[in-house]
Amino acid sequence: MDNSDMRSILKCVRCGTCRSICPVFDVVGWESSSSRGRMLVAHGVSQGMDVDQGVFDSLNTCTTCGLCEQMCPSGASPVKVIENVRHQLVLQGKMTEAQRSLRSEAIEKGNPLGEIKDRMAWLGDSGRDLAKKADYVFFAGCLGSYRYPELTKRTFEILKSFGVTVLEEEVCCGSPLLRTGSDPSELISNNLQQIKNTGAHTIITGCAGCYTALKNDYPGNLDVVHVTEFLADRLAELGLKKLDLKVTYHDPCHLGRCNGVFDAPRQIIMSVCDLEEMRNNRERSKCCGAGGGVLKGYPELSLDISKKRLEEIPKDVDYLVTACPLCRTNLKRGDPGIEVLDIIDLLEMAMK
Amino acid sequence: MQKSDLLEKLQQIVGKEMVTTSAAELYCYSCDASQVRGMPDIVVRPVSTEQVSRIVRLAYDNGIPVTPRGAGTGLAGGSVPIEGGIVVDMSSMNRLLEMDLDNLQVVVEPGIVQEKLNEALEPYGFFFPPDPGSSAMCTLGGLIANNGSGMRSVKYGTTRNYVLGLEVVLADGTVINTGSKTTKSVAGYSLTDLFVGSEGTLGVITGAVLKVRALPKERSVLLASFENPELAGKAVVKVLSSGMIPSACEILDRNIIEAINTYDPNIGLPRAGAILLFEVDGTENTVREGIEMIKEACSSLASSIRAASDKKERDEIWAARRLVGAAVSRLDPLRTRVYVGEDIGVPIKELPGMLHKVSEISKEFSMPIMTYGHIGDGNLHTGMCIDVLDEKEWDKLNMAADKIHRTAIEVGGTVTAEHGVGSARAEYMGLELGKGLDVMILIKKALDPKGILNPGKMGV
Numbered sequence: 124m125d126n127s128d129m130r131s132i133l134k135c136v137r138c139g140t141c142r143s144i145c146p147v148f149d150v151v152g153w154e155s156s157s158s159r160g161r162m163l164v165a166h167g168v169s170q171g172m173d174v175d176q177g178v179f180d181s182l183n184t185c186t187t188c189g190l191c192e193q194m195c196p197s198g199a200s201p202v203k204v205i206e207n208v209r210h211q212l213v214l215q216g217k218m219t220e221a222q223r224s225l226r227s228e229a230i231e232k233g234n235p236l237g238e239i240k241d242r243m244a245w246l247g248d249s250g251r252d253l254a255k256k257a258d259y260v261f262f263a264g265c266l267g268s269y270r271y272p273e274l275t276k277r278t279f280e281i282l283k284s285f286g287v288t289v290l291e292e293e294v295c296c297g298s299p300l301l302r303t304g305s306d307p308s309e310l311i312s313n314n315l316q317q318i319k320n321t322g323a324h325t326i327i328t329g330c331a332g333c334y335t336a337l338k339n340d341y342p343g344n345l346d347v348v349h350v351t352e353f354l355a356d357r358l359a360e361l362g363l364k365k366l367d368l369k370v371t372y373h374d375p376c377h378l379g380r381c382n383g384v385f386d387a388p389r390q391i392i393m394s395v396c397d398l399e400e401m402r403n404n405r406e407r408s409k410c411c412g413a414g415g416g417v418l419k420g421y422p423e424l425s426l427d428i429s430k431k432r433l434e435e436i437p438k439d440v441d442y443l444v445t446a447c448p449l450c451r452t453n454l455k456r457g458d459p460g461i462e463v464l465d466i467i468d469l470l471e472m473a474m475k
Numbered sequence: 476m477q478k479s480d481l482l483e484k485l486q487q488i489v490g491k492e493m494v495t496t497s498a499a500e501l502y503c504y505s506c507d508a509s510q511v512r513g514m515p516d517i518v519v520r521p522v523s524t525e526q527v528s529r530i531v532r533l534a535y536d537n538g539i540p541v542t543p544r545g546a547g548t549g550l551a552g553g554s555v556p557i558e559g560g561i562v563v564d565m566s567s568m569n570r571l572l573e574m575d576l577d578n579l580q581v582v583v584e585p586g587i588v589q590e591k592l593n594e595a596l597e598p599y600g601f602f603f604p605p606d607p608g609s610s611a612m613c614t615l616g617g618l619i620a621n622n623g624s625g626m627r628s629v630k631y632g633t634t635r636n637y638v639l640g641l642e643v644v645l646a647d648g649t650v651i652n653t654g655s656k657t658t659k660s661v662a663g664y665s666l667t668d669l670f671v672g673s674e675g676t677l678g679v680i681t682g683a684v685l686k687v688r689a690l691p692k693e694r695s696v697l698l699a700s701f702e703n704p705e706l707a708g709k710a711v712v713k714v715l716s717s718g719m720i721p722s723a724c725e726i727l728d729r730n731i732i733e734a735i736n737t738y739d740p741n742i743g744l745p746r747a748g749a750i751l752l753f754e755v756d757g758t759e760n761t762v763r764e765g766i767e768m769i770k771e772a773c774s775s776l777a778s779s780i781r782a783a784s785d786k787k788e789r790d791e792i793w794a795a796r797r798l799v800g801a802a803v804s805r806l807d808p809l810r811t812r813v814y815v816g817e818d819i820g821v822p823i824k825e826l827p828g829m830l831h832k833v834s835e836i837s838k839e840f841s842m843p844i845m846t847y848g849h850i851g852d853g854n855l856h857t858g859m860c861i862d863v864l865d866e867k868e869w870d871k872l873n874m875a876a877d878k879i880h881r882t883a884i885e886v887g888g889t890v891t892a893e894h895g896v897g898s899a900r901a902e903y904m905g906l907e908l909g910k911g912l913d914v915m916i917l918i919k920k921a922l923d924p925k926g927i928l929n930p931g932k933m934g935v
């Protein structure tokens with residue numbers, strides 16, 4: 124552990140502010156599952172504590188939602204510390220089966236899901252006469268490509284009308300590896316080269332995980348926008364009608380709190396129907412439970428966190444809307460009793 | 476008793492999921508927000524009084540130390556198991572058992588976080604007044620065990636004033652109930668008062684009957700700026716002796732003002748040598764009158780006085796003030812706030828003098844000391860930030876803290892007005908309490924003859 128990591132750990136005054144808001148602690152209840160606990164475990168590890176299952180269960184159950192960092196009075200950065208310690212341990216070969224499998228699948232198959240099918244199959248007939256060069260390129264992401272291919276195709280149909288293209292052979296953005304301590308540089312350089320080939324100045328994505336990876340972890344300060352940001356600026360051109368609906372919106376942590384994209388999704392929603400906020404929203408929004416490798420490594424915990432988040436849905440709304448396929452997947456798992464939509468689904472209802 | 480036997484016995488009481496000996500977990504329970512450290516052998520999370528009673532009985536039979544713990548936000552090492560043994564984490568006993576609002580009371584388990592109780596009360600127009608800076612994270616059990624208080628104690632008093640009765644598990648596992656549901660009762664010694672503030676050394680609190688109050692209709696906040704803290708201290712004496720009791724009266728010195736402005740740039744507090752924040756609550760008339768009285772009392776001493784413009788500004792100021800103790804760490808990336816020597820209290824009249832002495836101590840040890848706190852009840856928080864990797868700074872910090880403690884006692888004050896003694900301040904008990912400490916030791920022996928309850932704390 125280098126000096127700056129140590130300094131970051133020592134910034135923590137153990138005030139417990141994060142303990143009372145960490146969505147994981149809320150479910151688990153043991154001190155080691157709060158961010159204060161994780162800071163302590165990180166400290167312990169730096170002092171030579173044996174890396175056993177207890178250490179993994181503490182460090183690896185963080186969804187990297189960033190709420191603790193947002194609320195920490197003393198300016199500590201728990202998420203950075205946790206990701207760094209995960210990385211240090213992986214470098215020493217210390218990791219869980221879930222981490223290992225995310226890494227090998229992503230590196231060998233180009234996606235952490237282990238899919239071997241053609242990634243670009245979602246394009247279908249939209250792939251015809253695609254421009255090789257464009258100012259904007261759409262990054263579909265692994266979940267978009269394999270789990271929500273139709274939504275991804277429809278999203279791209281809208282974007283294509285604004286002259287957007289796609290990468291030829293996109294691979295995983297690297298987010299799952301970044302969050303769980305593995306080295307994504309192969310994936311990153313592969314995507315970077317392809318982005319360069321398109322000549323695009325801006326990358327558009329519909330996934331919060333891809334968004335933060337491309338924006339904050341790729342070298343070269345790329346211009347990255349979320350689909351909602353891109354479309355919010357072009358609403359007038361979409362010919363929208365007003366729907367007689369009321370929806371609520373879940374802020375994906377890695378889009379909202381971590382990158383400040385709060386307004387664009389709301390602007391889209393409010394231009395097509397009524398919005399009623401969840402109890403905790405915007406900067407204070409609570410995590411869906413899926414991020415940081417938690418859905419993969421701790422599916423039951425992840426489900427419990429999702430259920431807690433769903434308790435915040437206001438009464439009498441027609442849909443729960445979100446803007447990230449991972450959040451959507453996990454919120455659905457929690458069985459909210461109403462449909463969980465991607466914001467593009469909602470937009471399309473108003474376009475028809 | 477072998478650790479494995481203890482583990483098995485505890486598992487039988489609370490179930491496998493609620494007890495642990497994992498090294499990572501134990502490490503997380505080896506500290507609170509103070510500098511005190513101690514490694515537990517085992518941590519258990521009971522969910523009922525019966526479980527607590529059986530755990531304590533088991534410990535009693537085998538002479539194993541038991542340290543109760545709430546949220547571990549204490550600033551004196553109270554919940555740190557300095558002699559090892561069992562840590563009993565009470566935060567899973569967190570039910571609000573009864574809201575008896577016609578009788579202005581609630582019945583709670585000790586693990587409820589203070590703010591959660593107030594969230595539940597607010598829709599009915601009531602509140603539980605003791606409001607420590609840590610109200611968003613500390614438990615009611617910890618608050619009762621420490622007799623904590625906060626910004627509004629100048630008007631509303633400390634936690635003690637709101638505890639009507641307690642359910643307590645004694646050292647041998649016996650469960651007793653103290654107090655009653657009546658607002659007044661003189662039946663017997665006030666055992667409730669004995670357990671409030673006993674920091675887990677006399678029994679484990681498993682339930683409480685708490686008094687609540689109706690929320691005031693109006694609140695108003697006034698900010699008065701001064702050239703230096705001493706002038707602010709004089710203004711406080713003047714306000715309080717005018718007969719006006721504000722619902723909060725806080726002092727912020729120059730560095731604290733900067734820390735608040737850094738933590739939340741929206742607030743933009745005026746730059747000054749010191750600021751007093753006054754809050755007045757009540758009806759529209761009493762608030763208006765109170766604000767006028769404070770303005771009048773401060774007018775000859777303050778360099779400027781202004782009211783917070785609206786509820787939003789007021790809430791932002793209080794939210795930032797609550798957490799400023801930790802937020803001072805933001806002022807310098809290399810320094811971290813260390814809670815040592817941070818909680819003295821002095822008689823109101825001694826305030827200006829004590830503030831002056833604090834600045835002299837700061838100079839003597841070349842240790843910047845930031846001052847803030849509940850000046851309305853004589854409670855000053857003296858905040859020091861050091862490079863925690865530098866041994867020499869620790870020495871200076873400890874020497875400065877020692878001098879602050881001794882000076883407070885000399886002027887008739889206390890080493891801890893609200894954060895508690897724990898083990899961090901245990902060494903000053905003889906000096907501050909004199910023969911009173913002998914009586915405390917007698918009480919401790921009578922209630923905990925084997926000395927298993929939170930050993931090494933409070934000087935007993």
Ligand SMILES: Cc1cc2nc3c(=O)[nH]c(=O)nc-3n(C[C@H](O)[C@H](O)[C@H](O)COP(=O)(O)OP(=O)(O)OC[C@H]3O[C@@H](n4cnc5c(N)ncnc54)[C@H](O)[C@@H]3O)c2cc1C
Binds near residue numbers: 138544546549618625
């Ligand atoms: C940023 C910050 C601001 C703070 N501001 C204030 C303030 O304004 N005013 C104030 O008074 N304090 C303040 N504190 C100190 C601390 O929050 C309080 O002392 C609080 O009451 C401790 O509650 P806890 O649940 O964290 O208890 P812990 O720290 O876990 O325990 C405190 C003590 O209570 C005992 N205890 C806990 N639960 C029980 C139980 N059920 N039965 C018996 N004993 C028990 C423990 O053994 C220990 O001795 C602050 C702390 C921080 C970090």
Ligand code: SF4
Binds near residue numbers: 136191199
């Ligand atoms: S909020 Fe910040 S300082 Fe407080 S315990 Fe958490 S990480 Fe540490």
Ligand code: SF4
Binds near residue numbers: 201
């Ligand atoms: S990032 Fe989220 S899940 Fe991780 S420790 Fe912080 S609050 Fe908990």
